[in-house]
Amino acid sequence: MTFLARVHVTLKASVFDPQGATVARALGTLGFDEVQDVRVGKYLEVRLSASDAAAARERVSAMCETLLANTVIERYEFTLAEEHH
Amino acid sequence: MKFAVIVFPGSNCDEDAVRAIQQVLDEPAELVWHQSGSVDGYDAVIIPGGFAYGDYLRAGAIARFAPVMSAVRAHAQAGRPVLGICNGFQVLTEVALLPGALLANNHLQFRCDIVKLRVETTRTPFTADYQMGQEIRLPIAHAQGSYYADDATLQDLREHDQIVFRYVGENPNGSLDNIAGIVNRQRNVMGMMPHPERAVHPRLGSSDGAAIFTSLLHAWKEAVYA
Numbered sequence: 231m232t233f234l235a236r237v238h239v240t241l242k243a244s245v246f247d248p249q250g251a252t253v254a255r256a257l258g259t260l261g262f263d264e265v266q267d268v269r270v271g272k273y274l275e276v277r278l279s280a281s282d283a284a285a286a287r288e289r290v291s292a293m294c295e296t297l298l299a300n301t302v303i304e305r306y307e308f309t310l311a312e313e314h315h
Numbered sequence: 316m317k318f319a320v321i322v323f324p325g326s327n328c329d330e331d332a333v334r335a336i337q338q339v340l341d342e343p344a345e346l347v348w349h350q351s352g353s354v355d356g357y358d359a360v361i362i363p364g365g366f367a368y369g370d371y372l373r374a375g376a377i378a379r380f381a382p383v384m385s386a387v388r389a390h391a392q393a394g395r396p397v398l399g400i401c402n403g404f405q406v407l408t409e410v411a412l413l414p415g416a417l418l419a420n421n422h423l424q425f426r427c428d429i430v431k432l433r434v435e436t437t438r439t440p441f442t443a444d445y446q447m448g449q450e451i452r453l454p455i456a457h458a459q460g461s462y463y464a465d466d467a468t469l470q471d472l473r474e475h476d477q478i479v480f481r482y483v484g485e486n487p488n489g490s491l492d493n494i495a496g497i498v499n500r501q502r503n504v505m506g507m508m509p510h511p512e513r514a515v516h517p518r519l520g521s522s523d524g525a526a527i528f529t530s531l532l533h534a535w536k537e538a539v540y541a
Contacts, residue, residue: 241418245463246489248423272372297380300373300409302416303463 232279232315233286237308239299240271274298277313286310316535318344319357321387321403323367323378328400328512332363335512339528349381358535359396360387362403364456364510374417374459375405384410396440396531397504401457404496404506413499413506414472415464421489425458429520431483432495432509436476439498440534441505444526451523453509455487460508462490462497475500480507 241247247269254268276293280286290308299306320332329346336344347354349367354360368377378384384406391397391412399407407413420426429452434445445451464472469491472478480496488508496507511524 244465245418246421248419248421248489252423297372297376300376300416302408302414302465303418 231282231286232277232313233283234311234313235274235276235278235286235290235308236311237274237276237290237294237298237306238271239274239294239304239306240269241303242305245303283310283312316340316342316358316532317356318342318359318361319347319354320344320361320363321349321383322346322363323349323365323381325367325369326363326365326402328364328402328510331510332361332400332512335515335524336361336528339515339525340532342532347383349378349383351383352386354383354386354390357390359398359531360390362387362397362399362406363512364401364403367402367406370402370459373409374402375407375409378406379409388412391499391504394501394503396534398441398527398531399504399506400510400512401455401460401508404508405459407504407506412504413497414468415462415497417459417508418461418463418489419459420457420461420487423458425456426460426487427454427456428487429454429514430485430487430495430509432480433483435478435481436498438476439479439502439505439530441498441527441530442479443534444530450483451526452514452521453511453524454513454520455509457488457508460488460490462488462494462508464491472497477502479505480509 249270250268257265294306333344481493498505511527514521514524
């Protein structure tokens, strides 16, 4: 089976995100007064084969832990969708 | 004393490091390609500045998996010295030979300057030739040099005298506790954002970096001839 993992990596809440702060300020300048906070992160799409969704989930978690995120400073989350051809 | 300077695709301070070692110490320094599986026969390893693997994903993230890094890890675990400069510091945190991480500068600018640092410990093979508390001037050139560690790690670094350099005056990147360089608990792996290899002659604007290399040589001689 083929799965598509959509992975989001963002800085942990405890880590200052200067890009996010700059974007938030720019939005405020543009009149979007309702903006309270912005965090800038990364989005990755990983296509993988796995026997089932549970196996795919386990593999993507391992990828995040070893390479896609640096868990000292970042957190990650992902969704998994089965792809049909 | 024989030095290995690791070269990744995108390293750009490798030749500077070789030159600095040769000129300051008159000791052999060789470039070692990232595909090499060994650093056997080298007494010290330098991971130079640059943009290893283009800093793809994160600075140092891909370099971590280069074949040579297994050899560097073994070299470090055997107690032999490893010095990571700038991008090399980022690589050393990614491979977890040093705690913490380097974040984007808090002002988001690439900062190229000569900064003032204070030597916070001389109890390392990299800094024994400095005076405790000595203020030195070294160049910096980075966009991701803001040292970060969680509270427990930071406390640990302080308690075990692992903070080697702090910025004096303006902090150029927003690093925690003004940290510019740290050493591991075993004191044989050091990472620093400033570039000592670019400050080994008065004509370069400073020669304050030379003592890092002389310290390494003296520590090695003491260990060899002790």
